[in-house]
Amino acid sequence: MVVGEYHRVFCAHFGRTDSTAEQLNALRKRQGWRTGRTGRFSPGQASHNKGKVCPPGVGGRHPNARKTQFKKNALPHNYRGAGHERIDDKDGYVVMIVAETNPWTGADTRPVLKHRYLWEQANGPLPDDHCLKCLDGDKTNTDPSNWEAIPRGVLPRLNGGRHKKRLAYDAAPDELKPTVLAVAKLEHAVRGGRQ
Known part of the structure; x- marks a missing residue:
């Protein structure tokens, strides 16, 4: 849970208005309370950009980037087939x-x-x-x-x-x-x- 969200829930549940999100986060760290987040994708969780296509001219679809990408069915320059x-x-x-x-x-x-x-x-x-x-x-x-x-x-x-x-x-x-x-x-x- 994000700091702002659990601060809002904390204030609503306990009726506290005197503490800030930073104070609550510092208390959590001092006491060693875990948030439940691991920083990893959980099994079955979709990434934030799943199904999105990179727009043309950006990232891997830029013409200069395309020059260096592997082409389908292309072999590396040092490939040696059977009989070599x-x-x-x-x-x-x-x-x-x-x-x-x-x-x-x-x-x-x-x-x-x-x-x-x-x-x-x-x-x-x-x-x-x-x-x-x-x-x-x-x-x-x-x-x-x-x-x-x-x-x-x-x-x-x-x-x-x-x-x-x-x-x-x-x-x-x-x-x-x-x-x-x-x-x-x-x-x-x-x-x-x-x-």
């Missing part, structure tokens, strides 16, 4: 936009790693606790034959070990890479058999 590819700055993998529903945002398209997408198209879903290892060291080569599914436990054995005591897969010459990968898989199988 880019190289990820962080890791160097190729990221591709595919026409599948994004499970997190509900969008019509979603970004996927191209090498994984193509590998799964050729070989089926990647098993749990497995990842794809690039065989030739070129992460932009997304041919499924260039990627091999390996257990995640093999990865530490391929990175050269602690203090780089063994030969890292990516640093090895091309003729030694199959041997390094086979040794890492064998070590992983031996360790896995003991547990």
Whole structure:
């Protein structure tokens, strides 16, 4: 209730003429009496300008404002549709936009790693606790034959070990890479058999 209204009701109910609206409002604040107003729209309450159209040439209908407004069915300048590819700055993998529903945002398209997408198209879903290892060291080569599914436990054995005591897969010459990968898989199988 507005201050003037509840002062009028107060004076009529108690027959008081000696107090002003400001005094009554100050008393209310000192005593901590609430007015019942929250400053928010209550559920179902219509806004004061509901159904009113902004007059032409004012606010959002001004010609200069209209120039910067989104048009219907217009796409932003940085929109990339299905089939668009880019190289990820962080890791160097190729990221591709595919026409599948994004499970997190509900969008019509979603970004996927191209090498994984193509590998799964050729070989089926990647098993749990497995990842794809690039065989030739070129992460932009997304041919499924260039990627091999390996257990995640093999990865530490391929990175050269602690203090780089063994030969890292990516640093090895091309003729030694199959041997390094086979040794890492064998070590992983031996360790896995003991547990």
